[in-house]
Amino acid sequence: MSGESKSVAGTVSGEFEYDAETLPYSKITKSTCVFWDVDDCPIPNGVDFNLIYQNIKSALANNGYDGSLEIKLYGEKKPFSDDLMLDNEITFVHKATKNVLARVMLLDILAWALDNTTAYTSYQKSYVMVMSQDVISDNMLVDTLDHLYSSSFDILLAQSVEVATTLQPKSRVLPFKVPSVWIWTSLIAGGEPIIGQRRFSGS
Secondary structure (H helix, E strand, C coil): CHHHHHHHHHHHHHHCCCCHHHCCHHHCEEEEEEEEECCCCCCCCCCCHHHHHHHHHHHHHCCCCCCEEEEEEEECCCCCCHHHHHHCCEEEEECCCHHHHHHHHHHHHHHHHHHCHHHHHHCEEEEEEEECCCHHHCHHHHHHHHHHHHCCCEEEEEECHHHHCCCCCCCCCCCCCCCCEEEHHHHCCCCCCCECCCCCCCC
């Protein structure tokens, strides 16, 4: 599995060269995909997922990630109807065990990255967000995210309080820079990241 992941990630890295710092920020449009473990980070009972979707979209936009938003959820039980998923660019992936979840999410991240590499030809920038309790504990996922970071994707995280507070910019817990980190419960409520500043004070 590790060899397969590195091979695909290497393809992402080798397909294009892109230096975001050479482009005016105003010319970069963004696409973000959230990969959400709904077993680790469950949707609160009685809360309308349409509201959660809009909260996440608003929280991202307030910090400069204001392009299109797609959400992929992973869990044992689908948390809402198919109609809602069709309306809001949301997909659900069933998983049998925790280990299966980790590997399926990893492959989906790579597949989404490959599908979005063409964005760079039109000065677009893509973001991958992982929402889980503890991304640090999955070495294979961290390695994959590091490959994507090296390919000019930005990595965003929404994690538990314990993990999020360890990801300070100078902590070196992860091998790549994370411009914004949320506590996952704050993100779904539309809150601000605990790491990373607003890019637009008027938002």
